[in-house]
Structure formats: structure tokens, C-alpha cells
Amino acid sequence: MDYRPRPGGISVSRDRGNDSMTLNPVYGFNAIPGDVLHFTIPIENKGTNGGPETELEMVAPDSTTERRTISALPPVGEDSLSFSWTVPTSQPLGNVDFTFEVDPDDQMTNDVNQSNDMATFGIFIGSIPVVGLVAVEPTPSFTEILLDGTSSSDADGGTLHCTFRVEVDENKFKTFEEPDCLMLVNWTDDGIFQIDLTISDEENDNDQTSMSIEILNRPGWINITSPETAILSETSITFNAFDSGDQDTLDENAPLSLLWDPPTRSDGVAYVCDEGPITMLCTVTPVEEGEFLMEVHGTDDDGAVTTAQFPLQVGNIAPRSPTMSLTGGTADNTEPAPAIWQVDEDQQVTLIANGVDTMNDQNSLIWNWNPSSNNNVTWAESTVGGNSEIEVFWTESGSHTINLQIVDDDGLTSDMILGYVMVNNVPPTSEPFTAQFPVGEDRLFELTGFFSDTPSDVDSLQVCWDINLENDADDNLVKNDDCDYIGDTISHSWPEAGVYTIRFHVTDDDGDVAESLIDVNVVNLRPKAALSAEKTTVVVGEEVVIWTTETNDTISDLSLLMFSWDLDTDTDSNGDGDPANDMDTFTPRISPLRHTFDTPGEKHIRLTVSDEEQSSTKDITIYVIEEKSGFLGLMGETAGFSNLLIVLIIVVGAIVAVGVTMAKKGGEDEIGLFGADSSSEDSAETDSAELEEE
Structure with a gap:
């Protein structure tokens, strides 16, 4: 059993509107968006065994799928299936493939050759060419006219062929084949003549258009003259049309009737002649730079109108009358420049400028600002338009000079205008501290100060801590401005208990200072007594050795510690009624207690460790036994x-x-x-x- 689409057996027909045709290799397998393609696919069984019913799947170029059922095929049997697909309007142009696959789910395990289960069929998706024929203005007779169809296009590429059908005389047509889509033609008489153009592409798709050409009677002629070909804007000039006439006029004394038609300004207002429109002279005053195209129309006795033009070049003039003002700041800054305006450091304000130029230049003026020409010559701000507004701020206190110059699109500039601003420094601030917990002697005290300033000053602030307000560490004769620690965080310790006042201070580049004071309560810490006996069981008369080297206290208090011993907390040796507080002996910090007992029994010993204010105790029990007789007793x-x-x-x-x-x-x-x-x-x-x- 071997099912497959029969090679070369796929046929396709195309519906386009009400027209249908069967495609073939000679005509070409092609379509355009909107066409409906109908495929007929023969399926054959090449095997000698019959096969079961299965499916044939078509995958279209837009990835849509469609399935049809293949009947069970006998040996060397065949079935035909049909599919239809409408070319989407969004289908990309070019060659596309359809695939037709037998048994797409691979359920026919007995198919001996599954490699031939799929067939591919290619179609070219193109487009209808678009005809383009350049319109021809009414033209006098005996004038060569170029019929131009080169603007025709075909979105799917390829070459186009043009067929012109020209009305060469009234109701008389001739056909011309023009591969380059260009054709010269002329008429010997006036009238209106029809031109038909048909274009065809390589897929035999075509498009057609028609136009009419008006062949005019030869009109009169006019030459406009002027004393100047170029003037500056806002200057008056007079045009004349004395050089004019009509070759076929019947009235030599009045060959043409003239009508002046000056241009219209960019604001929609038309220029008018000082002498009126129907005369040989026209005086006007252009107010915009560029080309001033003067026109005059002459009508002959046949009603034909001749138009003449004179392109006068109107030169540019520089912008003028600049003004400058400021909004915002810290004072009443309503007075325009050259007033001195007051603002704060980093305070954003608006600079406003106005000026005058020709009508067509006004909205394209370039406004070049330097907001601090005396301190920062490279600071430049520019805007384009009929006026200017810029948002600025100054990061340095002091006086700043503002320069403004207006430039038009030809590079001409206005006079320089100056403005002045006094920038006031904004001092930094420092947040007050909340009360802090006491800290022990020699223990690190850590604290972070919080401060703020204008953005331009924050990075340059000097942030310091003075931990001793009675000491002038930097020898500048000011005791409370030392930088014992630099930065917003302090980590410091004091060796002695007491209340210490420290100062967090922040200084900006103008010398303004913010400060926060905090009292730090440094307290004495209780020592921690520790002891260790070399032996806890001894005989009467044997030396007891007890070490205290593990006793701990702050570093500054270690040398001040006093070690006192109550050698028997069951006996009140000082007679104060408390047997556990006797000071029977003292030892240095680095030396052990060495003592012998004359009587046996449990000896409850208490160590008391004291610094200048605090103390702690540690107890130990020593067992004293009787000396044994005999040799081992002696040992x-x-x-x-x-x-x-x-x-x-x-x-x-x-x-x-x-x-x-x-x-x-x-x-x-x-x-x-x-x-x-x-x-x-x-x-x-x-x-x-x-x-x-x-």
C-alpha cells in the first residue's frame, strides 16, 4: 500500500469577480488578493494492496489548513479531492507554496513509502498593475506633447507594456505600441482630443485609463518688465506690461485686455496694485522675503488668455526690537530687561523674549540664549519660533548676565539684548537628632546625620563631625568647626563615662552652615568577674591557686580593676554581719590567688571585681581534705x-x-x-x- 498525491496531476482554476479561468504553465500560475483558487488533487494508491479511508490536508500560504476525506483505495486505485482558498487582502506578494499531505496524522502505518505523502504546488501572488498617465495642460496647436505613462506601476515587479490609443483627428483614432510608455504627439488644430492608455504586466493583468487633451488657439504674448530684479523686503517696486501683443488679433489698437494678479501673502491677504488691476502698470510693496511672483493675464479677441510672470527676488532683513522678561524668582520681577531680577540658587524660572521680523521669518526665528555669559560662556540654550520661552536655573550664587540674540533663517541677527539676575544662595539644612541611648565606655557609638541642600550644592557640601567642642583641632581659632570625622556617619568611642556634646555641621560652597547638636551619655559598664582554679580539691596545707585572667571589662577600665577575695563566705571576718562581703585579701589583675587552708572542709570563696563605679562577683568551692597517713599520704x-x-x-x-x-x-x-x-x-x-x- 502506497498512497500519494499523483505528481503533476494537480490542477487549479481561478475566480476573479465574475470571470473564471483554468491556469496553465503557459499563462502562468498566478493570482491577486481577492481571487478564489480551486485545486483538484488526484490521490493514487501505487501499492498492490488496498488501503483504508484517510485524510488529505491542505496547508495554505497563510498557514490555514483544510482537510478532505480520501476514500478507501483499492490496489492502483485513485480518488480526486477539491480545495478552495481565497487569497487574503493582506497576503504578501511573491511566490508561495501550497502543501497537500496524505495521512497528516501518520495513522497509516502500512504505507510503505511515507516520503511521497506530500506534494507542493507553487503560486505567484501578484497585483493588478496601476496605470499612470501624466496629465497634459491645455497646449497651443503645433506644440509637441509628450504622452507619459511611465508613472504606471506594478507592485509585484516585472516590466510593463503600454498601448496608446490616440484621437488624432475628430473621431479618428490610431493605436501605438510603446514599450517605454512614452510617446510624442501634436495637433494642427485646436479642439479636445481623447487619449486611452492600456498597460499590461508579465502576468497578463492590465489596467486602463483615459484623458482628454485640450489643444488651444495660440494666445497673445506678454513680457513683464521691472526696474529691479531683486529688492529688500518692505520696499516698493513698479511692474509694467508694455511689451505685449497678439499675433492673430483683429484689433491692433487693443490686442490684449490686461489683468494684474499679484501673489497672496502667507497670512492669506492678497497684494493689490496701487494703480488698480486693469492697467499697464502695477506698484506693490512686498513684506516677505523670497520669490515674489507677479502675474498678469491678457485676453485676446478669441477669448484666449495669456499669463505672464515676473519672479522678483525679495531680500531678507534682520530681526529687530528684541525684548526680554522673567517670571518667577523671589521678588517682584515684572520689570523687563535690563532690570536686575532676584532668584534663589537652583530655583527654576522662565525667561521670555519677543522680537519682530518679516512675516515669513517670524515663526522660524532662532533665539540664542546664554543665561550666564559672565560666568559660563559655553552655556547655550536655543528655541525656534515666533517668540521664545526657556526654563532655566542657576547653580552658582552671585550676579549673572543673560545674553539674547535673534537669528533668522538666513543668518542675520538682531542687536544683542542683556538681562541681569542676582542668584541668592540657599543655605543647607540639617535635621535635629532624636535622643540617643547611653553607650558604654570604649563601645562604638554610631550615628548618621541627615541634611539637604539645593541639588547643585549637595555634592560639594563639606559634611563633618566635631566630637570635642572644647578643642580647636584645625587651629583656626574656632573650636566647634573641626572635621574630626568626615561624612554623614560617625563611629566613635569614649574611654571615660560622661556626657559628651558632639556637633554635626554641613557647609556649602558659599560658606553657609547648618548644624545639629547631640549629647552622648557614655556610661561605665560593669566588669565581668571570671576565675579558674588549678585544682578544686586539695589537702590541708596545700596551696590553692585560682586565676582571674578571664575577667573582662572595657579596655580603659582593665588597668583600674581591683580584685578582692572573701576566702570563706560562711565566716564574717570583718564583723559587719555579712559573711560574704569580707575583703580577706587582694590580688593584681594578672596574678592568681595563692592561699593555703589549715583546716579541712568545703571552702566557699568569693571573688569581687570592682572598677571605679561597678563591681561583679564570682564564687567557687574548694574541697580541703585531711592529709592521709603512709607514704601516699605524704605524696x-x-x-x-x-x-x-x-x-x-x-x-x-x-x-x-x-x-x-x-x-x-x-x-x-x-x-x-x-x-x-x-x-x-x-x-x-x-x-x-x-x-x-x-
Whole structure:
């Protein structure tokens, strides 16, 4: 089984309006928007097995799809399907393709050759050519006239062929084939003659138009003369038409009747002759530059009208009478220049200018401003129009001179006009601070100041902090203007408690200053007592060593700390009724407490650490035990590694001197010694846990 569109079997017909035709390779497969194309596609089964019913899908150039059902085909069977497609009006011109695909959903798995399931058919989408025939003005007889159809066009490209049908005499026509669409023709008599033009493109599409040409009787002639060919605007001039006549006139004394027709001004007002319109002379005063085209019409005895023209060149004159004013500012600035206007720095105002020029130049004048010619010669603003308004502001305080000159389209300029503005500086501002939380000694105090100024001054502001209003750090004899910190944020610490006044100040480029003061309360911080005993279990008479090096306070207070010890918080050694506040001894910050106890028991020791104002305590319990009898008693319950080493040496000596029996005894003593160490470690762990809990 092998379904496929039969190659070369697709046929197409075209409907255009009420006309229908079958397209072929000789005529060409082409269409235009709006045509309806009808396709007939034969589908054949090349296989020796019959096939099932399926579909044929057409995909048009505009991506629209349409499907038809293909009947089940017997071996070498065939079916024909039809599709129609209307060329959209928006269809791009050029070659386009239609595709016709059998079984578009690939459901015929038994089709042995699916590569031939699709056929493509090309159509050229073109357009109807548009005929163009240049109109011919009424022309005197015996004048060569060019019939011009070259403005004809074909949007789909290709060449055009022109066929002219010319009425050469009354009701007598001749046909001329002109590939270049140009033709010269003339008539020997007056009258109205018809011209028909038909154009054809390469797709045999055509268009046709007709026009009539009026062949005139030869009119009279007129030559206008003038004393000048060029004058300046707003200058009077007289034209004359004495050089005039008519070759075929019947009245030699009055061959032509003249009528002057001066041009109209750009505002719609017509010029008029001082002498009136029906005369040989015409005096006028042009008020606009450029070409002043004077016309005069002469009518002969046949009623034919002859028109003559004289192109007078009217020269440009410079713009004049400029004025300048300002709106806005900080004062009554209604007086025009050269008044001195008052404005603030960065305050936007409007400069307004007016002037006078010729009528056709007025609305195209160029207004060249320099709003600060004495300070910034490169600052230029320009507008175009009958007057000028510009929005400006000045970023620098002081006096500024405003220059204005008007330029017309020929480069002529008005006199320079000057205006003056006094720009007042706007001082910066600084927001007041809210109350701040106290800060500890040696702790960083951070604060951000908020300020504002005109946009032009913000980036150049000097932003500073003076943290000591009694010290003149910059030696300028002013104590409160130092720049101890630069920028809007301060990060500072004080070593001593107290109230410190700091000043945030902002200075602009004119020396104006804004400030905000804030009192910072620096407070003393409580020290944090810490201690660590080398051993928490000792025998009576053994030295207790307790370190305090982990005690913490602010850096400036560390050297001032006092370490006092109550060696037994259960005993009131100073007799004040409080057993836990005794000052039994003192130690330096970097030295430990060294003390021995004469009696056994739990010793509750309290460390009190004090700076000039604050204090904190830390407690520890030391276990003092009785000294044991015997050799190990002499060595101590918690003998260190060095004592253990001595014991081992003695034991080894005993083994050598006494023999195996003493060696056994020495081994038992050694076991007893290690047992004592284990008990000491348990006690130390217990003490450590108590410290952590405290």
C-alpha cells in the first residue's frame, strides 16, 4: 500500500469577480488578493494492496489548513479531492507554496513509502498593475506633447507594456505600441482630443485609463518688465506690461485686455496694485522675503488668455526690537530687561523674549540664549519660533548676565539684548537628632546625620563631625568647626563615662552652615568577674591557686580593676554581719590567688571585681581534705605527675633490692595511687559542673 498525491496531476482554476479561468504553465500560475483558487488533487494508491479511508490536508500560504476525506483505495486505485482558498487582502506578494499531505496524522502505518505523502504546488501572488498617465495642460496647436505613462506601476515587479490609443483627428483614432510608455504627439488644430492608455504586466493583468487633451488657439504674448530684479523686503517696486501683443488679433489698437494678479501673502491677504488691476502698470510693496511672483493675464479677441510672470527676488532683513522678561524668582520681577531680577540658587524660572521680523521669518526665528555669559560662556540654550520661552536655573550664587540674540533663517541677527539676575544662595539644612541611648565606655557609638541642600550644592557640601567642642583641632581659632570625622556617619568611642556634646555641621560652597547638636551619655559598664582554679580539691596545707585572667571589662577600665577575695563566705571576718562581703585579701589583675587552708572542709570563696563605679562577683568551692597517713599520704591525695614519677622510681628500686615479693607490693601501692588520681578527676569534674551552673 502506497498512497500519494499523483505528481503533476494537480490542477487549479481561478475566480476573479465574475470571470473564471483554468491556469496553465503557459499563462502562468498566478493570482491577486481577492481571487478564489480551486485545486483538484488526484490521490493514487501505487501499492498492490488496498488501503483504508484517510485524510488529505491542505496547508495554505497563510498557514490555514483544510482537510478532505480520501476514500478507501483499492490496489492502483485513485480518488480526486477539491480545495478552495481565497487569497487574503493582506497576503504578501511573491511566490508561495501550497502543501497537500496524505495521512497528516501518520495513522497509516502500512504505507510503505511515507516520503511521497506530500506534494507542493507553487503560486505567484501578484497585483493588478496601476496605470499612470501624466496629465497634459491645455497646449497651443503645433506644440509637441509628450504622452507619459511611465508613472504606471506594478507592485509585484516585472516590466510593463503600454498601448496608446490616440484621437488624432475628430473621431479618428490610431493605436501605438510603446514599450517605454512614452510617446510624442501634436495637433494642427485646436479642439479636445481623447487619449486611452492600456498597460499590461508579465502576468497578463492590465489596467486602463483615459484623458482628454485640450489643444488651444495660440494666445497673445506678454513680457513683464521691472526696474529691479531683486529688492529688500518692505520696499516698493513698479511692474509694467508694455511689451505685449497678439499675433492673430483683429484689433491692433487693443490686442490684449490686461489683468494684474499679484501673489497672496502667507497670512492669506492678497497684494493689490496701487494703480488698480486693469492697467499697464502695477506698484506693490512686498513684506516677505523670497520669490515674489507677479502675474498678469491678457485676453485676446478669441477669448484666449495669456499669463505672464515676473519672479522678483525679495531680500531678507534682520530681526529687530528684541525684548526680554522673567517670571518667577523671589521678588517682584515684572520689570523687563535690563532690570536686575532676584532668584534663589537652583530655583527654576522662565525667561521670555519677543522680537519682530518679516512675516515669513517670524515663526522660524532662532533665539540664542546664554543665561550666564559672565560666568559660563559655553552655556547655550536655543528655541525656534515666533517668540521664545526657556526654563532655566542657576547653580552658582552671585550676579549673572543673560545674553539674547535673534537669528533668522538666513543668518542675520538682531542687536544683542542683556538681562541681569542676582542668584541668592540657599543655605543647607540639617535635621535635629532624636535622643540617643547611653553607650558604654570604649563601645562604638554610631550615628548618621541627615541634611539637604539645593541639588547643585549637595555634592560639594563639606559634611563633618566635631566630637570635642572644647578643642580647636584645625587651629583656626574656632573650636566647634573641626572635621574630626568626615561624612554623614560617625563611629566613635569614649574611654571615660560622661556626657559628651558632639556637633554635626554641613557647609556649602558659599560658606553657609547648618548644624545639629547631640549629647552622648557614655556610661561605665560593669566588669565581668571570671576565675579558674588549678585544682578544686586539695589537702590541708596545700596551696590553692585560682586565676582571674578571664575577667573582662572595657579596655580603659582593665588597668583600674581591683580584685578582692572573701576566702570563706560562711565566716564574717570583718564583723559587719555579712559573711560574704569580707575583703580577706587582694590580688593584681594578672596574678592568681595563692592561699593555703589549715583546716579541712568545703571552702566557699568569693571573688569581687570592682572598677571605679561597678563591681561583679564570682564564687567557687574548694574541697580541703585531711592529709592521709603512709607514704601516699605524704605524696598527697592529688599528687601530680612529678610525684608519681618519684613513686615509680622508688618502686622500681624496691623491686631490684627486695625481689619479686616487694615488686608485687609496689604494684599494689601503684594501683592505689592511680585510684587516688581517679577520685581527684571526679572531684574536679564536679567542681567544673558547679562553676558552669553558677
